[in-house]
Amino acid sequence: MTLQSKRILLVVGGGIAAYKALDLIRRLRERGAEVVPVMTKGAREFVTPLAVGALAGGHVFTELFSREDEQDVGHIRLAREADAILVAPATADRLARLAAGLGDDLAGAILLAARVPVLLAPAMNPAMWAHPATRRNVERLVADGVHLVGPKSGEMAERGESGLGRMAEPVEIADALEALLAGTRRLAGRRAIVTSGPTHEPIDPVRYIANRSSGRQGHAIAAALAAAGAEVVLVSGPVAIPAPPGVRLVSVETAREMLAAVEAALPADLGVFVAAVADWRPADAATQKLKKGPGAEPLALTFAENPDILATIGHHRERPAVVVGFAAETQDLFANALAKLDRKGADLILANDVAVDDSGASIMGGTENAVHVVSRDGIETWPRLSKEEVGRRLVDRLADHFSGEGA
Structure with a gap:
């Protein structure tokens, strides 16, 4: 011991x-x-x-x-x-x-x-x-x-x-x-970027489209990286939890703002992309609140595709040495994660099934996570853990990678 x-x-x-x-x-x-x-x-x-x-x-x-x-x-x-x-x-x-x-x-x-x-x-x-x-x-x-x-x-x-x-x-x-x-400041001298939380894509000044993300997992990973000695830039969408100590917080709202903040934080040794980024946004956000009038037809929205932050950084000219993505899926978990690994240029994908927990409720936004670490070498399944412990285990794995390259 x-x-x-x-x-x-x-x-x-x-x-x-x-x-x-x-x-x-x-x-x-x-x-x-x-x-x-x-x-x-x-x-x-x-x-x-x-x-x-x-x-x-x-x-x-x-x-x-x-x-x-x-x-x-x-x-x-x-x-x-x-x-x-x-x-x-x-x-x-x-x-x-x-x-x-x-x-x-x-x-x-x-x-x-x-x-x-x-x-x-x-x-x-x-x-x-x-x-x-x-x-x-x-x-x-x-x-x-x-x-x-x-x-x-x-x-x-x-x-x-x-x-x-x-x-x-x-x-x-x-x-x-x-x-x-045990010397877990093994990432001292390394620079890391972490994305966390949801993005909010405005429909009008009072309404938006978002995902069910609390930011707990991304913030926990940022905290674990900082504890391991890394210089951490945490790019977070709107969340109700404080940034962990020892990180530099960049607060954003939309997917496009998040991508701009990530690119501004480059270069980095590590990129861990945990944020639940909205895939789509209303193409034309209204500048005034949309009102419902008597007998009005239901509102029809036209959508535009948001930038894919993980894929953009995974193929970026200043790509970090290690790129980690998350795949929150409700079906075909491993197939979707493996496809994302190659398509988005990631080194690791942490995949988790967010469909339901044992009680039948969605687990997204909770305090625990059960993830599968998907790489080109195979799939490693972790038990259900606190999000803090998931963060620590991931950081240990990343530190092992850098130690193995003689850095």
Whole structure:
């Protein structure tokens, strides 16, 4: 295991998700890690040092000005002796303090003295996560080389609250830490373009044609590429989710705008085309709202074909070294994916059947995906996974490709 005999300094932050730190300690130790806990003042309001110390099997550090712990500049020693520093939960306050370089408590001083990888597991109310100040802080931290896992969408501790801000589960955090220590910044120095979400093709100023895409899969792949060290340009149609930290977002609306943004982002080493681009658009969008009058005939629309972004880039003079497309199909999945592979000049097609799930509802726009990786070497089927895990697996495969060419 990657964590075997690794010394992990765990900073437990002062949020309600601090209770998950107990399970996280257990998960890390199961993988062979030595866990050295540091608890903030806020964390001690939610869980006790006694419980944390019992699970970690050692001393719990709590105070910057502890005569016993700081007689040999303990915060420097703790920072330097660890193989990695993990902050879980990482509250909005902790993100702000670290982004501002504050070291007025033990956790802050340790993080400023760190010369090892730092992984943050954010946890906060969705409104706090979406606040512009938090977004600026996250962007600053990612630019400084800090790594993030999560947050996730889900129910909050507050009654009736849900959204993006829930701390990643302990197993996911342990997986991310293993990946970090395994050297998954394998795409450092590579430039990637990812398309995500739907396109909106206007009928008139208030109506449009679109696809049922949430953008979750494209955004998850962009996040995984950024975590692997790539410079990522995320070209996204209209979605209701924020861009992942560490990527450059280009927001577009139509297929033609998306193609222009992709071409403007070239050259690139990787192109991953996940967006559900409308194949057709109304040929002549009305400049005023189309009104329905008494006894009027149903509206008849004339359509024009949209540009094929995947095929355009797959045969482009500045074609990326690796081009990946997605095929969301409702029938003849493999035949359609194989045909798309050759016709559009792609190296890989990730094909998924979006007709129905087990309940009979369309799975497009959900939180999970079951994909088949189609290449000229054959078809590899992956089990149903979270879209984040699909992103990580795809990035691992792409990193293997570049490693294999001696890059």
